[in-house]
Amino acid sequence: MTEFFGKRWHDMGGDPAGKISYDQHDFALWEKRVDALMVLASTAGLMNTDSLRRVLEDMGEEAYEAMSYYERWIASVGQNMIEVGAFSTAELARKMAQVKARGSTYGDAT
Amino acid sequence: MPHDHQNDEPLSSSGHPFRADDDTKLSYWQVMEIAVRELLIEKGHISASQVHEQINRMDARSPANGATIVARAWTDPQFKAALLTNAGQTSRDMGFDIGPMQLIVVENTNSVHNVVVCTLCSCYPRNLLGLPPDWYKSRAYRSRTVVEPRKVLSEFGVEIAPDVQVRVHDSTADMRYLVLPAKPAEANGVSETLLANWVTRDSMIGVGLPRAPV
Structure with a gap:
């Protein structure tokens, strides 16, 4: 990927790129929930579109290539919630360990 | 056609292969x-x-919402004028729950073809049309549409005549665009209700054209 002076990686307009892929997937429940969490956290005044994007952009190009759309979104929502003090990093870590211990599939853990 | 699937697997109601159950390993x-x-x-x-x-x-949000708006604009000149002046309020007045979204409708004519992209992220009139298709969020579409729109449109099967100007609208978090496609000549005389069936999602992004319902 060519580096362009004066713009960040996410500012993609005009960058060289290949053919457009028309692969499409139906959104999974967990992805819809991520979308809903972003909307509701914004309505609650805990974040907004700009703060969502600021974290997404700071995650860098590697994250854009390696992670799916809603994986990046939940990473950003989580980071925003920690920054605004909705919960702490330690609380999130503790809760994630509890969730993980519930089972090996999303259906079991949710 | 871009959206054809090459295998014989049955398709879901959305026209895509059935999604695997959520019983893969918890991520x-x-x-x-x-x-x-x-x-x-x-x-x-x-x-x-x-x-x-x-x-x-x-x-509940789907391209059908936008199609209803386009069909009314095709049949009601006063509505169309209001839509082109203040698309957000006109959509709300029609009963669509689009939240605080700022919306601009751009009209395709004999001399202008509009296409919408978001080079910075994935901004899309989601509160009217539902979530954007995956290709809209892809690097290829975001990067190329602003520099070679005719080639991109051609890949979608839309050939724009050389004497027609192509206008590319780069969306932002604060401003979303919807294309008002030109009404096909063959649709003359069709009622507003039936006209909505001619309007595809892609025609409202600008990468497709309205077509007779199949």
Whole structure:
């Protein structure tokens, strides 16, 4: 990927790129929930579109290539919630360990 | 056609292959979604029913909403004038729950073809049309549409005559665009209700054209 002076990686307009892929997937429940969490956290005044994007952009190009759309979104929502003090990093870590211990599939853990 | 699937597997009602059950191994990011959701609920910032309702609200949004607006604009000149002046308010007045979204409608004519992209992220009139297709969020579409729109359109099967100007609209978080496609000549005399069936999602992004319903 060519580096362009004066713009960040996410500012993609005009960058060289290949053919457009028309692969499409139906959104999974967990992805819809991520979308809903972003909307509701914004309505609650805990974040907004700009703060969502600021974290997404700071995650860098590697994250854009390696992670799916809603994986990046939940990473950003989580980071925003920690920054605004909705919960702490330690609380999130503790809760994630509890969730993980519930089972090996999303259906079991949710 | 871009959306044809080459295998013989049955398709879901959305026209895509059935999605695998959610019984794959629990991922790190799925764990985070559950944890964030539960913490926000426990701390009283949101409720479980709000999450459920928000998903229902988003699921109810579809390109059919935009098609209704386009069909009315094709048949009601006063409505069309209002739409081109203030698309957000005109959509709300029609009963669509588009939230605070700022919306601009751009009109295709004999001399201008409009196409919408978001080079910076994935901004899309989601509160009217539902969530954007995956290709809209792809690097290829975001990068190329602003520099070689005719080639991109051609890949979508839309050939724009050399004497027609192509205008590319780069969306932002604060401003979303919807294309008002030109009404096909063959659609003359068709009622407003039936006209909505001619309007495809892609025609409202500008990468497709309206067509007779199949």
